[in-house]
Amino acid sequence: MVEVIIAGLMAGALILYALLGGADYGGGVWDLLATGPRAREQRQLIADAIAPVWEANHVWLILVLVILFTAFPPAFAAIGTALHIPLTLMLVGVVLRGTAFTFRHYDDQHDQVQRRWSLIFSIASIITPILLGVSVGAVASGNIRAPEAGGSFIWPWLAPFPFAVGFLALALFAFLAAVFLTVEAGDRALADDFRRRAIWAGIAVFVTAGLALLLARRGAPIIWEHLLRGRWAAPLQIATALAAIGAFAALWTRRFRLSRLLAAAQVSLILAGWATAQFPWLVVPEHTIQSAAAPDSVLRPLLVALLIGALVLAPSVYTLMRVFKGVKS
Amino acid sequence: MSDLLAARSQMAVSLIFHIVFAAIGIAMPLLMVIAEWRWQRTGDEEYLTLAKRWGRGTAILFAVGAVSGTVLSFELGLLWPRFMGYAGAIIGMPFSLEGFAFFTEAVFLGVYLYGWGKVSPRAHLLSGVAVAVSGMLSGIFVVIANAWMNTPAGFTLVNGVPTDIRPFAAMANPHAFPQTLHMTLAAYAATGFAVAGIHALLLRRDPNNGFHRKACGIALAVGAVTAVLQPFSGDIMAKAVARNQPVKLAAFEGHFETRRGAPLHIGGWPDETKGETRWALKIPKGLSLLAFNDPDAEVRGLNDFPRENWPPVAIVHLAFQLMVACGTVMALVGLWATWRRWRHPVSWPASRRFLLALALSAPLGFVAIEAGWIVTEVGRQPWIIYGIMRTEDAVTPMPGLIVPFLTFTVLYLLLGAMTVWLIWRQVIASPRGARHG
Numbered sequence: 001m002v003e004v005i006i007a008g009l010m011a012g013a014l015i016l017y018a019l020l021g022g023a024d025y026g027g028g029v030w031d032l033l034a035t036g037p038r039a040r041e042q043r044q045l046i047a048d049a050i051a052p053v054w055e056a057n058h059v060w061l062i063l064v065l066v067i068l069f070t071a072f073p074p075a076f077a078a079i080g081t082a083l084h085i086p087l088t089l090m091l092v093g094v095v096l097r098g099t100a101f102t103f104r105h106y107d108d109q110h111d112q113v114q115r116r117w118s119l120i121f122s123i124a125s126i127i128t129p130i131l132l133g134v135s136v137g138a139v140a141s142g143n144i145r146a147p148e149a150g151g152s153f154i155w156p157w158l159a160p161f162p163f164a165v166g167f168l169a170l171a172l173f174a175f176l177a178a179v180f181l182t183v184e185a186g187d188r189a190l191a192d193d194f195r196r197r198a199i200w201a202g203i204a205v206f207v208t209a210g211l212a213l214l215l216a217r218r219g220a221p222i223i224w225e226h227l228l229r230g231r232w233a234a235p236l237q238i239a240t241a242l243a244a245i246g247a248f249a250a251l252w253t254r255r256f257r258l259s260r261l262l263a264a265a266q267v268s269l270i271l272a273g274w275a276t277a278q279f280p281w282l283v284v285p286e287h288t289i290q291s292a293a294a295p296d297s298v299l300r301p302l303l304v305a306l307l308i309g310a311l312v313l314a315p316s317v318y319t320l321m322r323v324f325k326g327v328k329s
Numbered sequence: 330m331s332d333l334l335a336a337r338s339q340m341a342v343s344l345i346f347h348i349v350f351a352a353i354g355i356a357m358p359l360l361m362v363i364a365e366w367r368w369q370r371t372g373d374e375e376y377l378t379l380a381k382r383w384g385r386g387t388a389i390l391f392a393v394g395a396v397s398g399t400v401l402s403f404e405l406g407l408l409w410p411r412f413m414g415y416a417g418a419i420i421g422m423p424f425s426l427e428g429f430a431f432f433t434e435a436v437f438l439g440v441y442l443y444g445w446g447k448v449s450p451r452a453h454l455l456s457g458v459a460v461a462v463s464g465m466l467s468g469i470f471v472v473i474a475n476a477w478m479n480t481p482a483g484f485t486l487v488n489g490v491p492t493d494i495r496p497f498a499a500m501a502n503p504h505a506f507p508q509t510l511h512m513t514l515a516a517y518a519a520t521g522f523a524v525a526g527i528h529a530l531l532l533r534r535d536p537n538n539g540f541h542r543k544a545c546g547i548a549l550a551v552g553a554v555t556a557v558l559q560p561f562s563g564d565i566m567a568k569a570v571a572r573n574q575p576v577k578l579a580a581f582e583g584h585f586e587t588r589r590g591a592p593l594h595i596g597g598w599p600d601e602t603k604g605e606t607r608w609a610l611k612i613p614k615g616l617s618l619l620a621f622n623d624p625d626a627e628v629r630g631l632n633d634f635p636r637e638n639w640p641p642v643a644i645v646h647l648a649f650q651l652m653v654a655c656g657t658v659m660a661l662v663g664l665w666a667t668w669r670r671w672r673h674p675v676s677w678p679a680s681r682r683f684l685l686a687l688a689l690s691a692p693l694g695f696v697a698i699e700a701g702w703i704v705t706e707v708g709r710q711p712w713i714i715y716g717i718m719r720t721e722d723a724v725t726p727m728p729g730l731i732v733p734f735l736t737f738t739v740l741y742l743l744l745g746a747m748t749v750w751l752i753w754r755q756v757i758a759s760p761r762g763a764r765h766g
Contacts (some may be wrong), residue, residue: 052443055395055435057430065402066428069413070421076413080406084727091403092740095396095657102392106385106755121427147726294418294494301496302425309429323440323447 002303003293005072006275007282009306010067011275015268017060019176022169022267024054026177028097028125029170030197031118041190046177048134049184052107052324056317058098070181070302072292075282079135086131086157093128126170133169136160137212140274141220142284161219164212171208173266179247179263182256183278184325191256198251198259202244209270222284226277236276240269333721333731336408339737343401344706345699350394351699355513356520356551357387358438360642362457363547369450375540379547381445386752389441391747395435400737404729408730411722412713415491420474424497427470427509434462468516469509474754476504479705479715480573503573507566508705514555514562515701519694521552526691529684536679548609549687553663560660563653564619571620571628574715576638577708579631580645582616583609591616591628596650599642603631603726606646640710648703656699662690760765 007227027046033173034042080087104117112310138144145151156162178198216224227233243266250259280288293299330336347707361615368376412657414734437459444453477483483499484491525548528541535541571578578584583599583606584591593616597609612622630641665686670677678684713720 028626052439055392056439057434058395058399059432059435062402063428064423064429065406066424069406069417070425073414073417073419073421076406076417080403080410080413081725082728084407084725084733085405087407088733088736091400092736094399095740095744098392098396099747102389103747103751106389106753108754153727158356170460181626205738222594294421295492298418298494298496301422305425305429309432312429314430316433320436320439323444 002296002299003230003289004280006067006071006299006303007289009303010064010071012270013060013063013067014275015271017057017064018169018172018267018271019264020053021060022055022129022173025049025058025097025125025129025170026173026175027181028122028176030100030177030181030194031199032122032126036193038190038193042193045108045185045190047101047105049181050101053320054098054101056320058094067302068308070287071299072282072287073294075287075292078144078146078283078287079139081147081152082117082153083135083138083158084153086134086138088130090128090135093131096127097124100124120189129169129173130163130166133161133166136169136274137165137220138164139283140223140278142222143319144283145286148281159217159219161212164208164215164219168205168212171201171204175205176263176267178187179251179256179259183260191254195251195256197255198263202248203252204245206244220284222281223274223277226279227273230277232276233273236269236273239268241261241275243269270317296298330731330733332728333724335734336724337720339730339734340404340408341706342734342738342741343397343404344702346745347394347397347401348698348702349695350390350397350515351468351471352695353390353520354387354394354719355464355516357383357390357524358457358461358464359517360520360524360547360551361387361441362454362461364543365454365457367543367547369454369729373543375543378540379544383544384442385755387438389748389751389755391438393744395431397741398431407727407733408725409713409723410725411720415718415723416714418479419481419491419494419496419499420477423470423473423477423500427467427474428465430467430470433465434460437463461681465513468513472509472512473502475705477502478713479508479709480504480569481714481717485500491559504569504676507562507569511559511566511701512698514559515694515698517551518555518559518659518663519552519698521548521550522636522662522687522694523557523691524548525552525678526688529687530691532679533681533684533688536681542679545687549666549678552659553666556656556659556663556694557667559656565658568620568622574636574708575629575633577640577645578620579629579634580640580708581649581704582606583642583646584616584628585630585632587627587630587633589617589627590614590625591620591630593619594646597646599637599646601642607636638711640708645704645708648700648707652697652700652704655693655700659690659693659697663688699734 027050031043031046035044035153038199038248043139100117100120104121105112107117134157138159141156141159143156143159143163147153175198178194178201181194182191182198185194213227216227243262247262247266249258278284280290282289282292331756348494358495361380364376364383365380367373406448433762437456439454440456441460448456479500480503481499482502483495483497485493525545528545528548532541533536534543551564566582567578570581582594583597583598584594585604585606590613594606594609595612597606599606616628617626618624620626665683666678668682669680673680678687709715711719711721713723
């Protein structure tokens with residue numbers, strides 16, 4: 001039982017990473033695509049929105065990783081072995097995104113210097129989520145095998161389904177970023193720029209999600225089966241659809257705070273839907289939550305540590321958001 | 330290059346790169362907070378400029394440290410999946426606690442850097458304190474995990490499988506205290522000396538610059554105190570190694586024959602094939618005295634251990650000598666600084682000779698940290714978990730590991746060069762009028 005709770009907390013941390021860290025990557029996408037008379041203002045808004053929070057948001061990923069290797073060591077070993085290539089490339093993206101963003105902020109404000117850092121920052125912001133999605137897709141695909149069992153280092157991830165998940169991740173992050181930025185924009189014209197972008201990104205989410213779903217039939221049969229017939233599938237999918245429609249409607253009518261809430265709900269529900277569809281597997285089909293779990297003598301103290309850590313973390317993150325994101329108490 | 334060597338080299342490059350930023354991430358927030366505190370107490374604007382400058386430097390270096398630390402945590406699984414599959418459950422606890430400490434650090438660094446004027450001065454200073462404390466804690470937790478690799482504890486081996494795992498007993502392993510103490514002091518000493526040395530260099534050109542004087546003063550206070558304490562923690566560390574990893578201690582010293590009243594070797598070149606250390610200055614009974622507090626104690630030599638369990642002796646010996654030499658010079662400069670502060674409190678720290686000594690010793694702390702980690706990591710070879718799992722059994726079956734090794738080497742070389750250039754241009758240069766925070 002305790003291992004299921006910890007797996008749930010891990011999924012929760014991953015959802016928070018997608019909502020917070022994901023939006024920072026999405027900001028990089030809109031930095032690259034900044035156009036029109038307000039391109040400079042768009043870039044400035046993105047930079048101001050990301051700067052104080054991106055490092056804290058990034059730690060959710062570390063937390064997911066640490067929970068995975070503490071609570072489910074064989075699953076971590078299997079993922080590290082089979083997905084060496086996409087994860088290594090993702091790390092290069094993580095390094096370039098973070099450092100280029102910081103260097104841009106502290107380097108000379110000449111246009112040419114700034115453009116160079118912007119380019120590295122935004123391209124890394126696009127590649128990293130794709131590779132993260134590819135890795136998640138490969139874990140779900142059911143094609144990861146131990147090397148002793150003839151597992152390949154390439155084919156589990158270099159396939160249509162994982163890449164569809166990669167593009168879905170990129171679309172989700174870009175969507176979240178655009179919606180969040182409508183709230184943070186100071187004036188109406190700038191908010192409308194990101195409203196338009198949010199609508200387009202929402203359509204991209206719809207298309208890539210549909211594509212991933214279609215490809216799942218052959219690319220991730222177990223997930224496909226669970227998405228169709230799982231006990232939680234129908235209610236989650238209906239809730240996701242309602243959140244998506246609501247987010248669109250709120251964007252359309254310029255109720256940006258409401259759309260921020262609904263977009264976050266939509267993304268959380270999509271990820272929760274995937275997590276429940278993959279249950280009880282951690283790495284389909286070789287490692288389940290049960291089979292990969294560390295002994296209870298490890299899991300119980302870990303659970304306590306996570307709960308105490310959450311008690312420390314919650315007020316800290318709340319403070320951060322209150323100071324910089326105007327979250328009302 | 331074999332895949333094992335490529336994996337070890339990639340890990341070495343990643344650690345050599347990251348440890349610089351990790352050490353700065355531990356110590357720099359303390360300097361920054363002291364400067365802000367002085368500003369709040371005295372109202373002297375130069376302290377405020379200093380706090381903001383150091384904040385800016387911390388931001389740049391922390392970002393590089395955060396991403397290179399992320400790389401390392403993934404590399405544990407990408408390069409050493411069998412190690413993590415075996416040990417993840419046992420050493421996960423300190424990593425989990427580190428995760429939360431790092432989280433706190435990142436959150437409050439955000440508040441500190443971007444919260445000027447948005448939060449009260451008191452809350453701002455407290456955010457800085459939170460960054461300094463959680464930075465120190467995250468360093469301690471990670472080093473505890475490394476200490477476990479040297480002195481594994483907290484589990485029972487049954488037919489080669491770890492059972493009865495006790496995570497907190499694993500954290501309380503015999504090297505946890507000596508290693509964390511030694512590394513934490515090292516971080517403050519190295520950063521303090523590096524910062525003091527840079528400002529000392531600038532003070533030689535511009536001796537009355539109040540900004541550089543204040544900067545040098547704060548950095549030196551932190552660096553000198555810790556550098557003077559460091560030899561004592563080194564002694565605790567060496568005695569723990571003597572007890573728990575005798576073959577590693579023998580490699581430190583290039584000590585081949587088991588004997589009572591073993592001499593201390595200073596310098597020299599250990600010749601593994603001949604089994605002797607040549608050209609070393611020998612201090613009679615020194616090693617027995619230092620390792621066991623008894624001039625006649627028996628110290629086991631390398632020849633007592635099977636050859637396949639030896640670490641690369643020459644590398645470990647030279648790195649150890651280098652670390653001790655740097656630490657000794659720093660402790661002496663630290664004593665000199667204390668004496669000067671006491672005798673010349675008004676003109677401190679400006680005397681050209683003293684400033685030159687500071688400038689020359691600026692890199693020593695980081696040289697010592699790098700050498701010290703070579704001593705720890707290479708000295709543990711051929712084991713990844715001392716006495717339990719060999720490094721060659723932990724490596725990933727992934728072929729072609731030279732590619733990621735070269736990729737990260739080039740990436741880190743470029744990143745290191747960019748960072749140095751940026752810090753020089755944007756942080757160190759004398760203040761020249763108003764600039765954005």
